Amino acid sequence: MHVTVIGAGLAGSECAWQLAERGVDVTLCEMKPEKKTPAHETAYFAELCCSNSLRSDQLENAVGLLKEELRRLGSLILQCADATRVEAGGALAVDRHGFARMVTEKVRSHPRITVVEKEVTELPDGEVVVASGPLTSDALAERLLQLLGADSGLHFYDAAAPLVSAESVDMNYAWMGSRYDKGTADYVNCPMNQEEYDAFWQALTTAEEAPVHGFEDGKVFEGCMPVEVMARRGHDTLLYGPLKARGLDDPRTGRWPYAVVQLRRDNADGTVYNLVGFQTHLRFPEQRRVFSMIPALHDAEFLRYGVMHRNTFLNSPRLLDRYYRLKSEPRISFAGQMTGVEGYVESAASGFLVGVETARRLLGRAPVDFPQETAIGALGLYVSNQSITVFQPMNINFGIIPPLAHRVKGKRNKNAELSARSLAVIETLKEEVLP
Template identity: 75%
Template structure:
């Protein structure tokens, strides 16, 4: 038995690992380093092109629950993330390069995985999982469109935030804290007065953008909106978004600032930080000019500027089933952001499910039916739901899972905790079946 996996991002690596762990020979194609995109910077697998945060690690948050489900089912991506985590309050953030390096080492050393570098321009014969990501090359995108029909492919634009060195941040103007003192004080907070914010906002909304073919505000996916696009929606829009000061008290004044720019550690050494929520496609000189107006960043050293790039995803309902298989040809499955799941962990979860389902099908076993009460199952059911009229990329959330069916006292957090407990109970009941066919490395 043999399966071809196209793409060594988070979804492709997870799918390849789950197949290989079940004794199936995997040929993993990755176009790097022979061909790269503007968003890629290394030759390693599972490269984090945008933030180094995998978001909340609390099970009262849907993505935190999804992480815990994957942990209990021996996900490669979660194991590597936990091994390379950096402190980020209640979130799971990783050393960007350490994480990718570890995933690469695990994949390359597995005896059942053969890595072949170079671009894939056609869908191979046999069993295939296509996890080429939102930056799928034009040639492969054309091959996919020919297979499924042009009406099933969509594009949107994604943006990455800039990185600065820790030593260049003026800590006399900044302070360490986490919002509402939740977890440890892992974020650098750069406060701004009303006057400073007003000058910054004026500069941001009039700064020159880089030329991006076909870009319009309406094409921006809300979860990764460029900061300048958000700023243009209103003078104080940023103060209710990434610059929200709530729960952050400046120790120098004892008060909440008018606005706060947060920096999150980007590597284990704490030598590099990223500007949280500052995805952008401003021209590089404009990024330097405008972001240096933030008082604590007046002499900031930018080690990477923000970039804007095209993302491609599929109109999955009616085309893919709940296991991410192509309905018209079940030898082909898709995984990752191109299926319409949005986010690092969601992508890994889709690769996990696509991989174990294909392994079971090749072994003559029925698929594992992750119910809608689980985050893994809810995502698969969302992307395959033909009743969704305006299909858009979706982060995991409790709204796509069934309610408890009874009233809960204690607020949203208590309710979400009970939803999570219900999910993990089901995952634990399924765990032996899911892991029973693994044959090890």
């Protein structure tokens, strides 16, 4: 039994691991370090490009549920994330390089996984999992278009936030804290009064953007929108988004400021911070000019500027089944963001499911069929739902999980019960799923 996995991102690494743990030999093809995309910095597998945050770790949040399902079922990505986490309040954030290094070391050392460092331009014979990600190389993307047809895929653009050194943040204009004092005080909060915000907003909306061929505001995926695009939608839009001040009491005034920019740790040492929600494709000099208008960042040292890059995803409801297999050629499966699951954890979950189900099929076993009541199952059923007329990438959310049969007062209480129901189902599947 042998499977070729193309791409060693979160989905490909998870998929390869699950296959190998079940006795399947894997050839894992990764084009780094021979060739990198504009968003990649290292030669490690499972590199986090946009943020070091895997988002909420609370069971009242759907992504928190998805992480807990993966933990209980032996996910490599969650094992490494938990081992390299950094403090981030109620979120799971990791030391980016430590996390990627651990995933790389574990995958490379598995006796059933053979890593081949090369760019794949043709799909090999036999069982194949394409997990080449939203930054699939032009040659492979062209080959996939030939295989799947002209209407098989869509393109959108994704943006990464800038990084600043912690020591360059002027704490005379900032304070450490979390929203509503929830969890530990892990965020650097950089306030602005109305006059400062007005000047910042005006500069942001008129700043010069880097040229991105084919970019239009209407094509930007809502979950990772460049901050300047968001600002152009209205003066107050940022105040209800990444600059929301609600729940952040300035210790100097005891009140919520007019606007707050939050910085989150990007490494375990706390020496690097990213600007939360500040994905951007402004020119680098413009990023320095505009973002330095934030009082606490007036002398900020930018360790990495924000970048814009192309993302590609498939018209999955037409092409894929609930196991992420190509309906027209089931020996080929897809995993990761190119399937239309949006987010790091969601990508890992798709790779997990593909690895588990492909191994079971090769071993002559029946599929597990994760039900829609589970977050893992709900994602697979969403991307294969042929009733969706306009398919867009989707983060995991409780809206794609069936509602409870009874009424529960309060959103948090309802979500907690949905999670409890899902995890009860997972417990019944563990013996069947675990290798």
